Amino acid sequence: MATVNTEGNGPGHVGADAGPRCPHLDGYAPLSPGQLANPYPMWAHARATAPVFYDERLGMWSVTRYQDVVGVLRDPETFSSAEAFALRQPRLPEELATRIPPGFWRPRMLVAHDPPEHTKLRRLAQKAFTRERVAALEPFIRSTCHQLVDRFPERGEVDLMVAYANALPLKVITSILGFEADEGPDLRQWTEDFLVMATPARDGEDDDVADAQIVGRIERMVAMTERCAALVEERRQAPRDDVISALVQAADTGDVQVAPYDLVTLALELVIAGNDTTANLISHMVHYLLEDRPLWEQLLADRTLVPAAVEETLRRRGSSKGLFRRATADVTIGEAQVRSGDILHVLFASANHDEALFTDPERFDLYREKVGEHVGFGRFRHSCLGAPLARLEGRVALEVLLERIPGLEPVPEQHLEYAPTLTTQTLLHYRVSVPRFRETP
Template sequence: MAIRTVDDATPSPVAPPKACPVSRIGAEFNPFHGAQLEDPYPFYARARREEPVFYSPVTRLWYVTRYDDIVAVLRDPARFSSAQSVDLPLDFTPETREAIRTSYLSRCSLIDNDPPSHTQIRRMVNKAFAARRIADLEARVRAIAADLIDRFAARGHADLVEELAFPLPMRVILSVLGAPEGDLGQLKRWSDDWMTLVAVQLTPERQREVVGRLLESERYWTSLIEERRARPRDDLLSDLVEASQEEQPPVPLLQLVNVCAVLVLAGHETTMNLLGLCVHRLLREPDALRLVGEDPANIPGAVEETLRADTSVHALMRTTTAPVEVGGVKLPKGAQLALLFASANHDEAHFQDGARFDLRREDATRHLAFGHGVHFCVGAPLARLEVRVALELLIERLPGLRLVPDQEITYVVNPIHRGLKALQIAWDARGDEGARLALRA
């Protein structure tokens, strides 16, 4: 991800024309608290009916809510730039802008980039991932998931987010990259800092603090990259370094640092949220839970339906490069759009009874949770694998799996990602260690 400042050459977001007053939908929209944070889908349904493209004065973004309009935008990178696809319109101090400009934070990644630069980076990452076949990773994913569940299986209760949903994808992506697992906590803090910097308006003091830590992460990845250049290993980081040198011209160091940091962030954040949301949804839906319990072949359907029904990547941004019309609304050059994938995945024009959670839905895989077109998520197969394996083991190992009653379910306050802060689960624990291990045999 690249963080843009007012000095950059890319189109700057603009407010709506003064002659266009904020509508009722726009005035009522606030994704940061209350009902719209806990369950935004009824509001999205109303927006699709009443005003499918609206402006929010809270976020200073134009929101696009219908499936067809979003797909049309995603198919037109020339007029809808990805260069600010994760950045909210924020104010930075001159000191912060300069630190961003000279660091990996200003480099575009797979997410917030346009062709031809995006094409080169995507080619490099695809080449590196090709050497790490996803099918060959299942044994590693299963071993990590089993180890994590071993730590709490005899207890009878756990916070799923803290004890499985977060550490599983983080350990997997570090294992694949070849970064030391002992650095997990530090890498998570750096990822959180990056998301905070692009999504929250910070005071000058907090900007200085967060940017300072992110520059530490640049030094960390630079050291690992130089190490792999000198002594390659059998890991994704070595493959990335090799692929970066095969490009013409070779991919610069700061660009490679950006790719590594984005892979860690995207490789754990979205999968963590997906796993938490998937388990929460299954434990609230007795029929769905029964289906996956009776036949593990239904688990992939549960993953896809969660991706559709409770999308963990809620939205990404695009910026208009020329005056355009979207959903009947005329927008100026430089207008920043939020593409509400979460709304599109409930669009009645494409998903019959879209609010219903249905594991046997035949059209669930048409969701936009992983994007569409040239920006389709390169990590989608790995995310699907991790969540499927985790669900298989949870259902197999934890009989009577259920939600702890009367817990407060709270969501992460983030306009881009949707996830649970915690999820307390319980099951019928078996105290005998031998019997518990026998289940894994």
């Protein structure tokens, strides 16, 4: 049985007082296959009966109602991002343990900082996603979408998640950051490894000793960290027109003071911001539109509805389930007595289904009122840096599919499988049936 981590080595770390917390939610098992595939009924039950509840196994509170979620995000002094995020730290083989760089287990990412450090690092990270840089990418994104469709079989099945939804943002983010084009698959695997390791151990897992799968994940993560550190040094010696060069230059000239390893962490955080969010947006959007065929037909007839489809997907199944916060003082949220040092899982995805704001939340509605109030990208100072790029890629990716493969169909009776994470809704596969499609214009 996995236990709550009270040594500060994982997201479930709580304060020194680890006494009982309540209320609880019977049946909550967010890493079970059933709730990974469809967490919404359980969250609806929570909103109705225990909107802020404690899970002893994960060692954290879950916040499920829209107003409570926004309230926590609006109050960073009481609900801090610092020390609220860490990776699982199992015991490793000695050879691998000696390669672990400083800060590996508690990465100094934007999501784990408060001002003034957060302000400083975010200003640096925004160089990757300026409005001008993002807008200038549209022709490249569109041509990349067409190239990916060209590789689909003329007839038959294709895994849209792998061949399109993952492939597109990886091509974009590797290009703008400065990685080599063929490093996309490794960066995608690193993203999955990182998100899984940022999730507390499940029942039946021993978090003290790493099994072969966990060792493999950490080996890949260390290798990618070493690769990124080498790339930072390469760009320091020979800058190019890419974001990593801009980050290095800004840090070296004193525009923003950061520790050397923080540049590596920040670059890899931008990898996550630039690929996982978008990949899940694209696949889930196509899934909902194809499952309810009249919606797909509406978009074929009226492409001006594409932005609405993007926003409704972000609400209906946003890529982020939520992020962690740490209480800096004893505080009451509804009936929950949260203690200083407690960790809260702030569930954006549950808030986006709150019936108090979104009528019939399970329905995918292209004309939904207040859809712009969703928190699919978070809110306030920790809103997702990659949101403008994700929206652009999602829109263009859907437009190209509508144009090239209007007869696209979902493979029937397929089981949608998700990576075992608390922070993202990472879909592993989504298979579609491809009829003859139109040639590249």
